[in-house]
Amino acid sequence: MLSNGWLYPVWVVGASRMRDVESSWPAEGAQLHHSFGVWPALINDSTSMLEWQPPTRAKLKARGWPAGSAEVVLEVARQDKGCTVTITEDAVEGPGLLAPKPVRDAAMLVRNRETLQRLAYLAEGHAGRSQQGAD
Numbered sequence: 001m002l003s004n005g006w007l008y009p010v011w012v013v014g015a016s017r018m019r020d021v022e023s024s025w026p027a028e029g030a031q032l033h034h035s036f037g038v039w040p041a042l043i044n045d046s047t048s049m050l051e052w053q054p055p056t057r058a059k060l061k062a063r064g065w066p067a068g069s070a071e072v073v074l075e076v077a078r079q080d081k082g083c084t085v086t087i088t089e090d091a092v093e094g095p096g097l098l099a100p101k102p103v104r105d106a107a108m109l110v111r112n113r114e115t116l117q118r119l120a121y122l123a124e125g126h127a128g129r130s131q132q133g134a135d
Helices: 006-011 103-135
Strands: 016-020 032-038 043-053 059-063 069-079 083-093
Touching: 006 032, 006 103, 032 069, 083 103
Parallel strands: none
Antiparallel strands: 016 032, 032 043, 043 059, 059 069, 069 083
16 A cells, blocks of 8 residues: 555545655655645645665655654554554654644644554455455
């Protein structure tokens, strides 16, 4: 799911549409060009891949100006019947850094719970269709 940049607004809370995905995505340094917000107040911005270590880790720099930029780390640990995905996110640039870390963490907790739920729906739905096609 993470390697398909066109799915970004499906699982990332706040992203509303994709404008372009660089052909080298998800290679390190590649960018996704997306918009966030609600029409007509859409803001165009980008997300860059900082580290790509499939299938266990991705580190991104998500821009969301005028709020700033954040580093987002997704880590995957295999389990007996699937995997566990964790997400860590924090502001690294801009006005978002003005909020105390506990406030930023609380805001990101709510947002990232929904992000992980969306990823789970995508992964589980995709797995279900793959199994049906194997019959």
